[in-house]
Amino acid sequence: MKNPESDNWNIKIQLGNWVGAVTVPKARFPEAKAAHQAVLDTAWNWVEREDELEADPSDLDPCVECGESTAPGFGRWVNRLPFADGFKCIECLGSVFECDRCGEDIPFDEDIVEVTVDPEGYQTEWRVCDGCVTIQVPTTKPRTWAQVQADPRVGSTSDPDDGDEGYWVYLVPSFYSPTMDCRTIHEDTVRAVIDELVKVERCDPDERF
Ligand SMILES: [Zn+2]
Numbered sequence: 001m002k003n004p005e006s007d008n009w010n011i012k013i014q015l016g017n018w019v020g021a022v023t024v025p026k027a028r029f030p031e032a033k034a035a036h037q038a039v040l041d042t043a044w045n046w047v048e049r050e051d052e053l054e055a056d057p058s059d060l061d062p063c064v065e066c067g068e069s070t071a072p073g074f075g076r077w078v079n080r081l082p083f084a085d086g087f088k089c090i091e092c093l094g095s096v097f098e099c100d101r102c103g104e105d106i107p108f109d110e111d112i113v114e115v116t117v118d119p120e121g122y123q124t125e126w127r128v129c130d131g132c133v134t135i136q137v138p139t140t141k142p143r144t145w146a147q148v149q150a151d152p153r154v155g156s157t158s159d160p161d162d163g164d165e166g167y168w169v170y171l172v173p174s175f176y177s178p179t180m181d182c183r184t185i186h187e188d189t190v191r192a193v194i195d196e197l198v199k200v201e202r203c204d205p206d207e208r209f
Pocket residue numbers: 063064065066067068088089090091092093
């Protein structure tokens with residue numbers, strides 16, 4: 001049986017803290033010295049490339065405050081905002097928006113977007129803090145169709161009196177029905193409408209269903 005050792009150079013090298021052995025076929029480098037040099041050159045190339053790769057992330061769009069990368073694909077990319085000549089990460093921003101009503105900073109991810117409609121039908125979009133929300137979720141469950149129609153989450157309705165089949169509820173843009181996965185509730189009875197209305201949740205007014 002052929003001894004594999006005899007076909008290869010087994011070269012031990014040390015680079016900084018890294019110690020390893022590399023097997024080089026004698027067929028490629030008949031001279032031990034040349035084999036050793038080839039291994040060293042390859043290894044140093046590899047070390048330099050590693051340095052480049054390690055250096056890269058923080059060089060890419062560093063946060064102007066903490067220096068962490070805010071480049072796409074790196075940890076602080078999400079929610080970075082342009083700042084001075086660069087970007088600031090969400091950690092250093094602390095909050096992303098000011099409340100449109102009270103001007104206070106809104107803690108990250110706690111902004112609520114509301115759309116109000118004035119008597120002329122013009123819509124205004126508000127990004128507000130928890131305390132400035134005007135469309136409050138009623139604390140009591142509606143019991144009658146009139147109460148459903150008066151609910152602040154309800155934009156408009158139609159019912160059998162309008163010649164429609166069943167009861168229709170069109171929610172304001174900042175609410176949607178998770179059951180229906182849209183802003184419309186359509187049921188045969190008022191009771192069924194109410195059962196769905198109590199389950200509606202806030203959503204982004206721009207969200208299309
Ligand atoms: Zn930062």
